[in-house]
Amino acid sequence: MFQINRCFYKITFVSLLGPLIFISCRTDSENKALQPNDVAIEWAKMTLFITKNTPSNSPTFASRAFGYIGVTMYECVVNGYENHNSLQGQLNGLTTLPIPKNTKEYNWVLALNAGQSYILKNIYVQTSEKNIKQIDSLENVILKQFSNGIPEKVVSNSITYGKEVAKAIFEWSKNDGGHRGYLKNFDKTMVHSNVPGSWKPPLFAQSFSHHPLHPHWGENRTFVKENSNIPDPDYLPYDTISGSPYYQQFYDVYKKEGELTQSEKEAAIWWGDDPDVSFTPPGHSYYIATLAAESSNSDLITVAKAYAHTGMAVADAFIQCWKWKYSFFTERPNTFVPKYIDEEWESFWPDPPFPSFPSGHAIQAAAAAKVLEKNYGTNFKFTDRAHEGRARDDVRDTDFKIRSFNSFWEAAQETADSRFWGGIHTHLDNQVGLEKGTVIAQNINKLNWKK
Incomplete structure (x- = not known):
């Protein structure tokens, strides 16, 4: 489904102490590129890394973060699967979400990638600049791999859609009572x-x-x-x-x-x-x-x-x-x-x-x-x-x-x-x-x- 560069970035995490990004140019038979499900997993690992390495965090605030980040991941891809339903209208106060247009083509991995980056940086707005760079780095690595061979318009549609979904969920999160809860521990x-x-x-x-x-x-x-x-x-x-x-x-x-x-x-x-x-x-x-x-x-x-x-x-x-x-x-x-x-x-x-x-x-x-x-x-x-x-x-x-x-x-x-x-x-x-x-x-x- 996705064309992969022979030279690609392989993303791994060591004991969740931090992401290590290696550049490999070995043959495809020697290395396996990221699959779509791997992208979701790598973003989960990044979420755990940011949770551990963000000051003034607490189990309460972290639990909230996982809730919104997990929902964003699902909503960024669910419209690509006919047998699954969106949570719009099912969750408490989540009445509307952006809907993909039938006239446009999307790559759901790239939508997820953009959405996870947006929601993680906004939920954990208090995290360090160093951590923001880690998030941006992961987003760019995945973007480079999965945009290869895909029309620029599809890439643009996907990124825009992912960010719109994440933004809508973040706006929904603001009135739940826990927004920026780390300021009032x-x-x-x-x-x-x-x-x-x-x-x-x-x-x-x-x-x-x-x-x-x-x-x-x-x-x-x-x-x-x-x-x-x-x-x-x-x-x-x-x-x-x-x-x-x-x-x-x-x-x-x-x-x-x-x-x-x-x-x-x-x-x-x-x-x-x-x-x-x-x-x-x-x-x-x-x-x-x-x-x-x-x-x-x-x-x-x-x-x-x-x-x-x-x-x-x-x-x-x-x-x-x-x-x-x-x-x-x-x-x-x-x-x-x-x-x-x-x-x-x-x-x-x-x-x-x-x-x-x-x-x-x-x-x-x-x-x-x-x-x-x-x-x-x-x-x-x-x-x-x-x-x-x-x-x-x-x-x-x-x-x-x-x-x-x-x-x-x-x-x-x-x-x-x-x-x-x-x-x-x-x-x-x-x-x-x-x-x-x-x-x-x-x-x-x-x-x-x-x-």
């Missing part, structure tokens, strides 16, 4: 609830802030309207009496910390995904979607659809999770255990700067797993190398060991369990997170994706 005017069992800033924490992260994020617009109407979960009544259900939740965390296996410690640090050193927890789900895309060798529309699924899943999961976190405003083990069980206790992993219930790791991992199952099946084996090569965590005397899984759900379950092993979430936090994440994914899967 912590609300210093917020008055903390001080009832028994309420969240308090911990001493053993990931952040120096005594104000919780994005307290108003749960007010944001969800991608799928049904996800904003999910019933609230139930929580346990506060009780400090030994043996009560509330007390037992925290006692289980305390007891587990004293008998952690090395494997559990490895999982606890693997899934930490702090924004200062990684592509964040929702980024880890987008990374797993990339592993699936690479392993499955699916066509362009399938890959783009899976990224849209995953992006919206993690985005809506964080909105709903944050709504419940600030509604219940619950304490973490590092508050309860030292006061009522063991005053010298500290969790294996430090506390994040926001309330506990339900688990954000669990809800987004479950949502991502269930939409990925919809796209790639329930028994998809993969190896997670996201943190391969990272320096040993000397504080916790633990190495970063690659993880292998027999299914997406197995990875989601370990993601949730890792927060219990880390001592920062109770079983109930994780259980509710997994349950609600599944519901969020089901609502996304129910969209009218195909004709």
